[in-house]
Amino acid sequence: xxxxxxxxxxxxxxxxxxxxxxxxxxxxxxxxxxxxxxxxxxxxxxxxxxxxxxxxxxxxxxxxxxxxxxxxxxxxxxxxxxxxxxxxxxxxxxxxxxxxxxxxxxxxxxxxxxxxxxxxxxxxxxxxxxxxxxxxxxxxxxxxxxxxxxxxxxxxxxxxxxxxxxxxxxxxxxxxxxxxxxxxxxxxxxxxxxxxxxxxxxxxxxxxxxxxxxxxxxxxxxxxxxxxxxxxxxxxxxxxxxxxxxxxxxxxxxxxxxxxxxxxxxxxxxxxxxxxxxxxxxxxxxxxxxxxx
Numbered sequence: 639x640x641x642x643x644x645x646x647x648x649x650x651x652x653x654x655x656x657x658x659x660x661x662x663x664x665x666x667x668x669x670x671x672x673x674x675x676x677x678x679x680x681x682x683x684x685x686x687x688x689x690x691x692x693x694x695x696x697x698x699x700x701x702x703x704x705x706x707x708x709x710x711x712x713x714x715x716x717x718x719x720x721x722x723x724x725x726x727x728x729x730x731x732x733x734x735x736x737x738x739x740x741x742x743x744x745x746x747x748x749x750x751x752x753x754x755x756x757x758x759x760x761x762x763x764x765x766x767x768x769x770x771x772x773x774x775x776x777x778x779x780x781x782x783x784x785x786x787x788x789x790x791x792x793x794x795x796x797x798x799x800x801x802x803x804x805x806x807x808x809x810x811x812x813x814x815x816x817x818x819x820x821x822x823x824x825x826x827x828x829x830x831x832x833x834x835x836x837x838x839x840x841x842x843x844x845x846x847x848x849x850x851x852x853x854x855x856x857x858x859x860x861x862x863x864x865x866x867x868x869x870x871x872x873x874x875x876x877x878x879x880x881x882x883x884x885x886x887x888x889x890x891x892x893x894x895x896x897x898x899x900x901x902x903x904x905x906x907x908x909x910x911x912x913x914x915x916x917x918x919x920x921x922x923x924x925x926x927x928x929x930x931x
């Protein structure tokens with residue numbers, strides 16, 4: 639969306655904000671593109687009418703959070719919340735306004751920006767207003783007619799979400815030749831427990847195998863779920879697959895071990911998502927060995 643200044647000036651400021659997320663998570667940066675564009679009134683011959691005094695004004699951005707009652711959020715709740723722009727972190731002033739000087743004069747800019755909220759800001763619904771303006775110092779918006787605003791409605795998500803997975807020690811060591819664990823079973827059981835107030839959480843599993851190209855490597859590489867297990871699960875994209883908790887806070891999952899397993903150390907990572915945002919994860923190891931190796 640593009641918003642313009644009042645057309646009483648022969649200069650029109652435009653700002654475009656693209657890629658913002660409507661859900662904000664503590665200490666997870668919401669990356670978006672911020673663009674400014676300067677337009678001028680034109681003569682009948684389509685020549686720009688330039689006000690040199692205005693053009694020499696500094697250009698700035700003010701950002702304000704409003705609570706659900708439409709009141710500006712206190713600076714005491716914005717400690718740690720920051721906007722990263724022009725390779726610098728910007729924090730709220732004492733009145734709760736983020737004041738960012740963009741340039742020494744009105745100009746066209748394209749910037750990648752990041753908004754990160756801290757745990758001092760209570761979970762809930764907010765409106766974030768971005769105001770682009772021209773003024774003497776580029777920090778204080780002294781003339782509403784030389785400004786333009788755009789608002790976004792966001793939800794700050796509570797941090798009280800977690801996922802935990804447990805399995806018996808006997809499921810952590812598997813004979814690759816027989817595909818049997820130390821229980822002499824071809825099935826590994828995992829107990830998944832989670833705590834969350836998310837409206838629509840989803841749960842995924844991804845398998846990683848230790849990189850053996852270098853004996854000293856501690857890196858793990860994502861591999862298809864089917865490399866370790868036979869159990870068929872719906873794909874979540876990439877090598878992730880979905881599991882379903884069916885509204886339960888704790889549930890057992892039995893995964894059948896694959897035939898003729900490749901020896902190595904595997905991580906089975908269980909993940910809690912809110913939409914496509916990873917909230918938390920937990921893992922268990924599986925070591926596959928072959929006596930002949």
